[in-house]
Amino acid sequence: MGASLEGISDAQVLALLVVAPCVVISFLKGKPWTGVVGLFIGIAAVIGAIRLAKPTSWWARRNYGEAKLLQAAHRFPSEAAAVLKTCPACAQTVNAKAGICRFCGHYFA
Numbered sequence: 001m002g003a004s005l006e007g008i009s010d011a012q013v014l015a016l017l018v019v020a021p022c023v024v025i026s027f028l029k030g031k032p033w034t035g036v037v038g039l040f041i042g043i044a045a046v047i048g049a050i051r052l053a054k055p056t057s058w059w060a061r062r063n064y065g066e067a068k069l070l071q072a073a074h075r076f077p078s079e080a081a082a083v084l085k086t087c088p089a090c091a092q093t094v095n096a097k098a099g100i101c102r103f104c105g106h107y108f109a
């Protein structure tokens, strides 16, 4: 990778191509501090982009199905109430937007 544009080092090219998108993904995943730290320490942004999104984030709402959303809610318990509810009939945890419990078939009003 010796072919750099004039005045731009390989490290800067790497930062633009790898770290910048990871910073954006960290923000979309609801982890702005990871993104900000990632601006200075690139690996933080890469880790932030790879790890689970917060359950209320744009990324989770757009990309996560039931299983991944449950995982995310488990990882970020403070936000779990916003995306999960407990079925009054069987006490299982289900998606807050669910109309019918997937465990027992209970209809939510």
Ligand SMILES: [Zn+2]
Pocket (backbone or CB within 6 Å): 087, 088, 089, 090, 091, 092, 101, 102, 103, 104, 105, 106
């Ligand atoms: Zn149920």
